[in-house]
Amino acid sequence: MSVWKFAIVAAGTALVLAGCGNSGADNGGSGQSCTPKGGGSGTAAQVVKVVNNPSGTGKYDPQTVSVKTGDTVEWDFQDSAFSHSVTSDDNTTFDSCLQTAGAKFQVTFSTAGSFPYHCTIHADMTGTVKVG
Numbered sequence: 001m002s003v004w005k006f007a008i009v010a011a012g013t014a015l016v017l018a019g020c021g022n023s024g025a026d027n028g029g030s031g032q033s034c035t036p037k038g039g040g041s042g043t044a045a046q047v048v049k050v051v052n053n054p055s056g057t058g059k060y061d062p063q064t065v066s067v068k069t070g071d072t073v074e075w076d077f078q079d080s081a082f083s084h085s086v087t088s089d090d091n092t093t094f095d096s097c098l099q100t101a102g103a104k105f106q107v108t109f110s111t112a113g114s115f116p117y118h119c120t121i122h123a124d125m126t127g128t129v130k131v132g
């Protein structure tokens, strides 16, 4: 009986370890690795909080921000329940990759336009940055 208990605990520990080891590199969803794109630094003109959503999985607060050309937007990851990403809908302009609470991601927008973005693992999470 005690031998079986030990075996089950050991298997559980192995699963937990495998899960942790995986989250570092393979954080792009669908098993693809993800390299952050478009990140910058500077003084944020607007801060978007990435927070838990009681009726869903997460949300960007506010969902739409407007900045001037050349301004920097910062995303402040505050959801301790789920990882989220800030990924431009064209998948090339910017991508934070999946981040956990405490992370920050900044993008400087040097061209005018409307830049919709989403979370790669939560289809209900969308936002837009309006520049110009």
Ligand SMILES: [Cu+2]
Pocket: 057, 058, 082, 083, 084, 085, 119, 120, 121, 122, 125
């Ligand atoms: Cu998400």
